[in-house]
Amino acid sequence: MARGTADTSLVKPGYSKVAYTPDTIEDFKNCANPDTGPLYFMSNHVKIQHPTKGEMPFKPFPYQERLIEAYNDHRFSISMLPRQTGKTTCASGYLIWYAMFKPDSQILIAAHKYAGASDIMSRVRYACLLYTSDAADEGLGVDL
Numbered sequence: 001m002a003r004g005t006a007d008t009s010l011v012k013p014g015y016s017k018v019a020y021t022p023d024t025i026e027d028f029k030n031c032a033n034p035d036t037g038p039l040y041f042m043s044n045h046v047k048i049q050h051p052t053k054g055e056m057p058f059k060p061f062p063y064q065e066r067l068i069e070a071y072n073d074h075r076f077s078i079s080m081l082p083r084q085t086g087k088t089t090c091a092s093g094y095l096i097w098y099a100m101f102k103p104d105s106q107i108l109i110a111a112h113k114y115a116g117a118s119d120i121m122s123r124v125r126y127a128c129l130l131y132t133s134d135a136a137d138e139g140l141g142v143d144l
Contacts, residue, residue, distance in 0.1 A: 031044075031097070037097060038068050038069075038072050038093075038094050038097045038098075039060070039065055039068050039069065039072075041093075041096075041100075042058055042068065042093040042097065043058065043059065045131055046058040046093045046127050046131065047130045048089055048123075048126075049123075058089065058127075060086075060090065061086070063081070063085070064086055064089075064090050067081070067087065068090055071091070071094045072094070088119065088120055088123060091120065092120055092123040092124045093127060095107055095109070095120075095124055096124055096127055096128055096131070109124075
């Protein structure tokens with residue numbers, strides 16, 4: 001039996017066997033690709049909370065795709081972008097991908113105010129919970 005809350009099964013028990021389909025394996029390879037993986041993962045697996053439309057898949061705009069590629073290609077990046085353009089959403093999705101596909105990674109979320117770091121962490125938590133519940137619905141074992 002999976003561990004989780006009473007009505008969901010988010011994490012498979014250790015050493016249990018899961019049958020993966022060829023499509024699932026191909027999807028995993030695309031997500032794990034170090035060059036194109038972050039954008040593929042975010043476009044196909046990350047869901048966001050829209051203020052008026054509710055839960056919806058993350059479909060990045062071209063400038064957000066360039067931002068995600070900059071995160072992935074460069075250790076340090078400085079971007080001149082206006083307010084309210086989805087930078088935090090892009091960073092949150094990239095952090096989820098990085099934590100899942102980079103072994104032994106440590107991630108620090110820092111901001112000049114607690115509310116900023118808390119907002120980023122809540123977006124990461126929301127996207128992770130939606131991803132793991134979708135994977136559990138498909139019968140895949142997810143271990144975060």
